[in-house]
Amino acid sequence: MAGRRRKKSGGRSYAWRYRGRIVACVFVEVIIICALVIMIGWNKGVKEWFEQFEQPVLKEVDISGINSPNAILMQARGGKILGEINGEAQIYPASMTKIMTVILGIENFDDLDEKITLTNEMFTGLYEQDATQAGFQPGEEVRVIDLLYGAMLPSGAECCIALADTISGSEADFAELMNKKARKLGMENTNFCDSTGLHNPDHYSTVKDIAVLMKYCIKNDTFREIVETSRHSTGVTNIHPDGITYYSTMFKNLSDPTVTGGKILGGKTGYTSEAGHCLVSFAEIEGREYIFVSAGASGADGNTIPHIQDAVTVYNRVGAAIEAKIGQLIFLRL
Numbered sequence: 254m255a256g257r258r259r260k261k262s263g264g265r266s267y268a269w270r271y272r273g274r275i276v277a278c279v280f281v282e283v284i285i286i287c288a289l290v291i292m293i294g295w296n297k298g299v300k301e302w303f304e305q306f307e308q309p310v311l312k313e314v315d316i317s318g319i320n321s322p323n324a325i326l327m328q329a330r331g332g333k334i335l336g337e338i339n340g341e342a343q344i345y346p347a348s349m350t351k352i353m354t355v356i357l358g359i360e361n362f363d364d365l366d367e368k369i370t371l372t373n374e375m376f377t378g379l380y381e382q383d384a385t386q387a388g389f390q391p392g393e394e395v396r397v398i399d400l401l402y403g404a405m406l407p408s409g410a411e412c413c414i415a416l417a418d419t420i421s422g423s424e425a426d427f428a429e430l431m432n433k434k435a436r437k438l439g440m441e442n443t444n445f446c447d448s449t450g451l452h453n454p455d456h457y458s459t460v461k462d463i464a465v466l467m468k469y470c471i472k473n474d475t476f477r478e479i480v481e482t483s484r485h486s487t488g489v490t491n492i493h494p495d496g497i498t499y500y501s502t503m504f505k506n507l508s509d510p511t512v513t514g515g516k517i518l519g520g521k522t523g524y525t526s527e528a529g530h531c532l533v534s535f536a537e538i539e540g541r542e543y544i545f546v547s548a549g550a551s552g553a554d555g556n557t558i559p560h561i562q563d564a565v566t567v568y569n570r571v572g573a574a575i576e577a578k579i580g581q582l583i584f585l586r587l
Contacts, residue, residue, distance in 0.1 A: 311335055311574055316567050320559035321530075321547035325460040326567055329535060329542035332468055336567075340461040341442060344548040347523030348385070348408045349463050349533045350450030353431050355405050355479065356470045358397065358416040365398040365475070375414045382451055384410035388497045389490075399487040399497075405479050405521060407499040413448040424448060435462070438469055452525045460546040467533050467544050471519075480519035503534065506558045512565060513572025514539045522560065523548075532560040536568045539575045543568065 316326055316336035323344050325337040334340070359365070373391045378384075387409025389395055395403075395415070403412035417427035424447050431445040440462035446453045470476045483504040487496040503520040504510070510517040520534025529549040536543055545567050550559035 311571065311578070314567070314570055314574055316570070319547070319563040319566055320552065321550040321563050323460045323549050324545070324547040324563065324567070325464050326571070327464045327468065327544045327546075329468055329471060329544050332465070334461075335543075335571075337461070341459050343442065343457050344459060344531070345452060345456065345525060345528035346450055346458045346463060346548070347452075347525045347528035347531050348450045349458075349521055349523040349531050349546075349548075350445065350448070350456070351404050351408060351413055351523075352463075352470055352476075352480075352521050352533060353434065353445065353466060354413045354416060354427075354448040355401050356466075356473060356476055357420065357427075357430060357434060358401050358404070359473060359475050361420045362397050365396070365401070367397050368394045369397060369400065369415050369419050370394050371411060371415050372418075375411055375418060379410050379414075384449065384451055386411050387499055388493075389415075390492050393490050393492045395490055396488055399485075401475075402479055402482065402485040402487070403497075403499060406482065406485055406501045408502055408522070409499075410449045410451070417448040435466070438465055440465055450523060450525075450528075452527045460548055463533050463546045463548075464544050467535060467546070471535055471542070471544075477519070480521065482519075503532065503561070506561050507565075512536060512538065512568040513570075514575055515568070515572060517564065517568060518542075520564070530558070530560040532564055534564050536564075536571075538568060538572050539579075543571055 314326055314335045316324055316338060323339045323342055325340040326335045327333065328335060371389055371391055371393050376391055379386060385408045387403035387407045389403070389409070389411055397416070400412040400416050403409040404416065414424065417424050421427035421430055427448055428445050431448070435443045435445065440458070443458040443462045444455060446456040450456070471480070482501065484498060484500045486498040487493070489496055502522045507517065515536055515538035517534055517536040520532055523531035529551050531548040533544070533546045536545070545564050547560050547563045550563065552559055
């Protein structure tokens with residue numbers, strides 16, 4: 254009996270050792286997998302995630318004293334508001350509207366090389382309203398990607414209408430799609446009536462809502478590629494055998510995109526007499542991205558572009574504030 258008990262005890266001891274080895278092997282495998290994930294992901298965001306804790310965090314930035322009566326500065330990551338002037342007051346967004354048109358165009362076409370034929374109806378009213386156009390003509394067959402660039406860079410109204418009509422069948426139905434998207438994003442004080450931003454008393458927003466929209470848009474790689482481009486040449490069309498080359502209205506008026514600690518990456522201007530000069534832009538400064546939106550500026554002339562000037566001023570303040578905090582941290586560590 255005693256011999257049997259010892260044998261049974263030995264079997265139990267072996268089983269526990271066997272289980273212990275399995276647990277140890279699993280533990281080692283988990284460690285190896287975690288190490289591999291960190292190594293592989295290091296260049297895909299992990300490094301940046303760690304580095305953000307080494308950068309000083311801004312709580313607020315003074316944006317007073319600029320040309321625009323409505324403005325807001327937001328961190329692109331997280332959406333923290335660092336400064337605002339009448340951020341939730343109603344504005345007319347003018348051509349800043351087109352960033353919504355472009356993102357919906359990107360999201361609603363499976364093939365951006367698909368061609369759309371521009372009809373005479375798409376140009377109705379554009380000449381009478383003196384709407385900015387990219388240069389396409391009725392009957393022209395244009396790729397979707399070229400219409401997207403045409404809406405964003407030179408602010409082509411015919412490009413917006415072609416996208417809207419193809420996606421929804423009419424401008425009115427496309428406006429419903431725009432408003433549905435706005436509600437989904439939490440743009441609580443926005444109402445769109447068309448794809449272009451041409452003046453309509455019922456077509457309104459706030460600089461805060463436009464910043465929220467831009468925060469969403471720049472997460473899309475195709476949108477970023479378009480909005481960060483200073484010039485674009487279209488493909489060959491049945492009317493323009495050499496294509497069309499157009500330029501960003503923002504970069505055309507921004508001789509130097511560098512600011513303190515970084516640079517302005519992209520943006521969309523807007524103007525109507527009712528809206529004033531508007532701009533939604535984003536910049537990377539000391540490893541972080543910031544969004545700045547302004548509206549209602551007046552007084553543009555050959556030497557001064559007030560909305561562009563406001564963006565440069567505010568981004569420079571962001572860079573200077575970060576440099577000051579870095580200096581304080583260095584002093585404290587000495």
